[in-house]
Amino acid sequence: MEKPPEATEKHVAVVETPGNERSAWHAALSAAGWAVTCCDTADAAIEQLERAAPDVAVAEIGLQPTGGLELLKLIKARRPRTRVICTARDHELGNVLECLRGGAADYLRRPFEPSQLVRAVDEAAAATPDDEAIDIDIGEMGWIELQMPSSVRCMRRLDKFFRLLYESEVAPDTLEEISLCFTEIVKNAIEWGHRFDASKRILLSHMLFQDEIVFKVKDTGAGFDIGPMLDGAEDLIAMETEREAAGKRPGGLGITLVAGLMDSVIYNATGNMIIMSKKVYDAG
């Protein structure tokens, strides 16, 4: 039995049936400075939740009789500040989507190294409620519409979920390119559209339909003149330096990169909305 965590300690609750894996996680997390509480079942975890809120909870989706997804819901309802990392012995896309919908900080496919868990727990703990405030309007396989805060951490979390959703359908190189473009464009919206104001929301839509993967990113900023960047400026570095010196939104390099990697990149006239797409099944 662990001693109860002190108020000042970072506290993680591991909800997992006892065994070698759990012992290894416990050891790694303790070594990383975490106060670790282990619960054998979700119901035991819920009981403990009434007494204290851990900073992070790690929950296995396949737990019996109450599963990790159910626990995620209960934790988010009772202790919204507790970040939840779901682990999955049986990887199912529907569950990835459920985790995203339910506000999970992360989703880890088993088996994984204990060090990976420590990294995920550290990252989850660093997130603020702002970073997590995603409103999902549509969340189904192949069609997602959501609003996210202007937070790089939130963007990384979404990127991770998108990768999980499509790793089985999209070739690794393509997925890597799409992820690069996604983060580039969202970062642009965060930095230049919203000037890091986390309270400003970015509209994000995504679709995988027929053989095309599409992302739409819209910020509420004033937008910028994308023309010269897409029309192949001759000296991008000079243009970037010049724009930055003039206090203008740079991004020429990133956008040129995105335009090169994606099949189509379309802006609206205001310059605060971009839609980009790429064919994902052209190999066959």
Place this chain on the structure above:
Amino acid sequence: MTRAEQLVRDEPGLARIIESIEQIGSLPTIPAAAQRAMALARDEAASMREIAEVISQDQALAATVLRVVNSAYYGLRQRVGTLPLALTVLGVREITNLVLGVSLLSVFPTSSDSELFSREALWRASAQCAYAAKRLAHSVGLGRLASEAFLGGLVHDIGLIILDEYRHDEFIETLRSARQTGLDPIAAEMDRLGTTHASIGAWLAETWAFPEPLVEAIACHHCPETSSYEPPLAALVYLAELIVTFHNQAGAAEGIAAALDADATWGRLLSLGPPVQQPSSTTAMLEQVCDEIESAPLILGVARSSPR
């Protein structure tokens, strides 16, 4: 007793009209795409991918979606050439509205217009009303009703089309006498036909299995004070029509604001309390509504011009 059954009981003319339509046996059925879109608008268990499939399998509908996305309204710098791109640009709400609008428009094709009635003009005003009702819902804190308000605005006058289609001569006569005597058209309909286009529209909506609040909104769009429904969908449709009428006649938001402030339904709506909230400036709100009104024919008009 359903709403339509009540109406049939109270308005002898309605039963006669229904009977004659049923005798002809040619009442159009609601298109499958509209049915799916409606389920989506009502947030029932419909999958978005399903609606994408419906669109992709209907060439005319797919072409329409592309044409709309590439219209000036969306202000894109490059052409959108594929359906997935177009669907992503529009987003679920606009797609739903568009599919509904286009497929309902296709049910009753435009006929030769009489001097007194033009289907084209009616659809134009209905599209304007749909976008006005949607914007109005957002402006007064009833955003969750926006999709239903859009639908209500789009179909509230569908009874007029039925009259034009199945009782053309009588209908035109009614319009003529209303114009000559200066009688309110609704009163003239009741007078001559023993029913109104609102009741006929409500009956059709019920036949097409539209959701109940929508049936009620169609039935009461000329008398929202008689609607027992909370939330006040009928009031939203009534007010949207009022705004559209003023917009198309005069235009300026100040003038419409004065008309709105003098309107009892507007007063009643605002007095309902949360979530209904008074917009901080009626004129500013109306400017937004008028922007939507102006964009409406652009969206549905582009859609309408599609060859079907």
